[in-house]
Amino acid sequence: MNKRTVLVVDDEAIFRRGLRHLIGTSNTPWEVVGEAKDGLEALEEIERLQPELVITDIRMPKLDGIELQQHIHENHPDIRCFVLSGYNDFRYAQSSLRYGAKDYLLKPIVKEELYRVLNVVDTELTEKEQQHQKLVPNVLSTQERERLLDELVRGELPHAKYGELQRLGITFEKGIYCLIAELDKDSVERNRYERQEAELFSLYMQQFIEEALKGLRSGFVFRRGTSVVALLDAESSAESRQALAQLAGQIAAKIRAEAQLTITIGIGGGVQAIEDVAKSYGEAKIALLYRLTSGGNRVLLYEDPPMQEAASIPTLLTRRSDLEQALLEGVDDDLGERVREGIEQLCGLAASPAAIHEQVCRMLLEAYGLAVDRGVHSQWLSGAEIGGVLQGALAINARTELAAYCASLLHTLQALIRRSDDGGQVHAVDKVVRHIEAHYAEPITLGSMAELVFLNASYLSSLFKSRLGRSFVEILTSIRVREASRRLLHTDDKISSIAYETGFVNIRHFNRVFKSETGRTPKEFRDTLRPDRAKV
Known part of the structure; x- marks a missing residue:
């Protein structure tokens, strides 16, 4: 029996455990894959686990069940929900049903009713899957091929799935080059681009490129967002590279002549093994980014970007060797000062804002x-695209702000490179836990801790689960409750003072969390374990 996945959301730990037991011992295909104590934690778990069903309580702190369902309804329409509540209030039921809830059950749960609703949702999902298979049988192989190619160029295709590539006919005999084509939006009239969806332009480009390659080059063409990616079968040599550049130029010229729009094509280096396609794809993306400094309507080759004279400002780190030396050897303050001085000189001598932005973009691209x-680009940009970072620089028109923007980026990269060079002796999770131990009384969020260790917040969250078996919020809470327990036992401080001094936002929140963690309220905890206090 194929398992279906469910996330349980309730602020009472005992009820979550009860539901997990009931579902786990049922004769249904459902399996609890995660739990959350409130709506905000549930949002994080939904993004990470992508469950098929969410079972949620109504009244919860931070984000209640109605708001949670509204978010799911708007952002994850394929996820089913049903609601459990101890409040027999028809208004809540109406709100839940309005956001697509499959049912509304009251606590305490009747086992048979729970199983009935689970079976109803399972039947509905099964019927939808069967209907989808009947409607699009001929499209499945195409979608599967594009999915595999997408994972391949991103470097996320598991080695065990390489056999599926051969099954779908995705093979290369000589070698592989990656080309990425993107529309130059400024070549299209604004009204024309707004009237037609961007997807229509990328679809036209894909069809045009496929037609142009027929009989000339074997390979595979597919779309990634608004870009068109081509993986071409060709020997890895200077001759092949030049021939592909010439062919790409001819394709771009034909599109310009026939459709009155221009495109820019980035070409990565050639690779021999299919496992290395992601390398060529990454190089093609880097080549394509030089459109920001050179303009569009051209073919850009990796490691051969169009260069312009820029020797008049030697202090701006636009040469790879100079930048690498500064990052590896320079002191933090020295690096920031060098960037600031370089930009100040550049701004003082450049003939136009465009010349300033060109130099800055070259430095950031290097x-x-x-x-x-170094393999740290995802951590450096927290999963964002370098294009967005460059656009951020292009939007700045103040010298000090531009200098601070660039210096901050290079400081972050410097820390990542140095950490990777020394073996990363302190694990990111351990560093965060140490920080919490020392600063538990201060406002601490997953986002602020992610910045501390230069990681994406969702990635840091997954590291906590894999390394410690508990979430970031659970670790933070346990440390704060542990310190509060110590103070309750060994000091005569007021409970309200202890709450605020251990990081809790208010006494009500402290009482609820403390009881959830220890089984007693703070007062019960102190009176039970300190009999001298109970007599006072």
């Missing part, structure tokens, strides 16, 4: 290349 070489 930094991105170094980050790719």
Whole structure:
């Protein structure tokens, strides 16, 4: 029996455990894959686990069940929900049903009613899956092929799935080059682009490129967002690279002549093994980014970007070797000062804002290349695209702000490179736990801790689960409750003072969390374990 996944959301731990037991011992295909104590934690778990069903309480702190369902309804329409509550209030039921809840059950749960609703949702999902298979039988192989190609270029295709590539005919005999084509939006009239969806332009580009390659080059063409990616079968050599560049130029010229729009094509280096396709794809993306400094309507080759004279400002780190040396050897303050001085000189001598932005973009692109070489680019940008970072620089028109923006980015990259070079002796999770131990009384969030260790917040959250078996919030709470327990036992401080001094936002929140963790209220805890206090 194929398992279906469910997330249980309730602020009472005992009720979550009860539901997990009931579902686990039922004769249904459902399996509890995660739990959450409130709506905000549930949002994080939904993004991470992508469950098929969410069972949620109504009244919870931070984000209640109605707001949670509204978020699911708007952002995850394929996820089913049903609601449990100890409040027999028809208004809550109406709100839940309005956001697509499959049912509304009252606590205490009747086992047979729970199983009935689970079976109803399972039947509905099964019927939808069967209907989908009947409607699109001929499209499945195409979708599967594009999914595999997408995972392949991102470097996320498990080795065990490489056999599926051959099954779908995705093979290369000579070698592989990756080309990425993107529309130059400024070549399209604004009204024309707004009237037609961006997807229509990328679809046209895909069809045009596929037609142009027929009989000339074997390979596979597919779309990633608004970009068109081509993986071409060709030997890895200077001759092949030049021939592909010429072919790409001809394709771009034909599109310009026939559709009155221009495209820019980035070409990565050639690779021999299919496992290395992600490398060529990454290089093609880097080449394509030089459109920001060179303009569009051209073919850009990796490691061969169009260069312009820029020797008049030697202090701005636009050469890879200079930048790498500064990151590896420079002191933090020295690096920031060098960037600030370089931008100040550049701004004082450049003939136009465009010349300033070009130099800054070159420096950041070189930094991105170094980050790719070191394998830290995702951490450096927290999962964002380098294009967005460059656009952020282009939007700045104040010298000090631009200098601070660039210096901050390079400081972060410097820390990541140095940490990777020394073996990363302190694990990110351990560093965060140490920080919490020392600063538990201060406002602490997953986002602020992610910045501390230069990681994406969702990735840091998954590291906590895999390394410690508990979530970030659970670790933070346990440390704060542990310190509060110590103070309750060994001091005569007021309970309200202890609450605020251990990081809780108010006494009500402290009482609820403390009882959830220890089984007693703070007063009961102190009176039970300190008999001298109970007599006072």
